[in-house]
Amino acid sequence: GAVVSQHPSRVICKSGTSVKIECRSLDFQATTMFWYRQFPKKSLMLMATSNEGSKATYEQGVEKDKFLINHASLTLSTLTVTSAHPEDSSFYICSASRPRTYEQYFGPGTRLTVT
Amino acid sequence: AQSVTQPDIHITVSEGASLELRCNYSYGATPYLFWYVQSPGQGLQLLLKYFSGDTLVQGIKGFEAEFKRSQSSFNLRKPSVHWSDAAEYFCAVANIQGAQKLVFGQGTRLTINP
Numbered sequence: 001g002a003v004v005s006q007h008p009s010r011v012i013c014k015s016g017t018s019v020k021i022e023c024r025s026l027d028f029q030a031t032t033m034f035w036y037r038q039f040p041k042k043s044l045m046l047m048a049t050s051n052e053g054s055k056a057t058y059e060q061g062v063e064k065d066k067f068l069i070n071h072a073s074l075t076l077s078t079l080t081v082t083s084a085h086p087e088d089s090s091f092y093i094c095s096a097s098r099p100r101t102y103e104q105y106f107g108p109g110t111r112l113t114v115t
Numbered sequence: 116a117q118s119v120t121q122p123d124i125h126i127t128v129s130e131g132a133s134l135e136l137r138c139n140y141s142y143g144a145t146p147y148l149f150w151y152v153q154s155p156g157q158g159l160q161l162l163l164k165y166f167s168g169d170t171l172v173q174g175i176k177g178f179e180a181e182f183k184r185s186q187s188s189f190n191l192r193k194p195s196v197h198w199s200d201a202a203e204y205f206c207a208v209a210n211i212q213g214a215q216k217l218v219f220g221q222g223t224r225l226t227i228n229p
Contacts, residue, residue: 004158032215043205043219044159093158102147102166102209104217106158 003027004096006107013084014115021079021110023094029074030096034104035067038091050077084114117142117208121220129228130198136191136223138180138206147209148189149217150180154202162204165189176200201227 003026013019023033031052036044048058048069056069066088068080077096081088091111095104118141128134140146147166151159163174170182180191189206206220 006158034216041224043221046216049216091156095159097215102215102217103149103161103164104215106151106160108158109156111156 002096002098002105004094004105004107006094006110008110009108010111010113012113012115015085016083018080018082019084019112021081021092021094021112023077023079023096023107025075025096025105028096028098030077031074031099032097033071033077034095034097035069035077035079036093036095038093038109040091044093047079081112084112086114088112089114117146117210117218119206119208119218119220121204121206121223123223124221125224125226127226127228128196131195134191134193134196134200134225136204136206136225138189138191138220139187140189140206140208141187142208146189148180148182149207149209150174150178150189150191151205151207152176152202153205153222159205162191196225196227198227198229201225 005024007022033050035047038044047062048056050056050069050071052071058064071077093109095106097104120139149164150162153159162178163172165172165182178193204223207217210216
């Protein structure tokens with residue numbers, strides 16, 4: 001299967017600071033990337049769909065000013081959690097999709113802890 | 116709107132025993148269906164997928180799943196589980212009408228007894 005990386009794998013930050021998470025598609029050009037949030041023992045909640053060269057599409061209830069998504073190239077999407085608060089602590093997972101397919105390849109996830 | 120239901124939150128089986136994880140979906144058209152596995156603290160790995168054709172699909176790690184339109188089900192099976200199969204399993208359906216989004220079930224946690 002395809003390889004998707006995320007960096008960092010773990011991050012601890014102080015309340016009020018911003019954190020950037022990178023998602024890279026290592027072996028194919030991903031026109032679409034997705035960002036998910038997963039709470040403990042819960043399923044994945046789609047936060048937004050990121051298309052290369054255009055604005056991300058956010059799911060209902062997700063604050064676009066708080067979770068900034070940039071998809072500047074076909075292999076890189078970033079999620080920036082701005083002014084992080086403890087309730088933003090979670091496991092964030094990205095995925096990448098090949099053009100015109102419905103298969104998603106997932107990154108290993110990023111554990112964010114806001115203190 | 117489509118939805119996916121995994122009725123079993125947690126299943127425990129003995130090593131070497133057979134396994135079936137249930138998945139029911141709600142979708143108006145022919146669905147694109149997936150099973151993913153997640154080990155603790157990790158991302159998701161695709162086990163298998165169904166788009167069309169043969170309703171019994173084979174996946175990696177000895178898993179298979181059968182699409183049954185009449186029952187709106189896509190159950191995952193394995194004839195003999197290994198301790199390394201302990202993980203969280205997610206069934207998902209693709210929203211082919213928009214943006215390639217996946218809708219996930221709640222997940223089933225599989226525990227293997229030695």
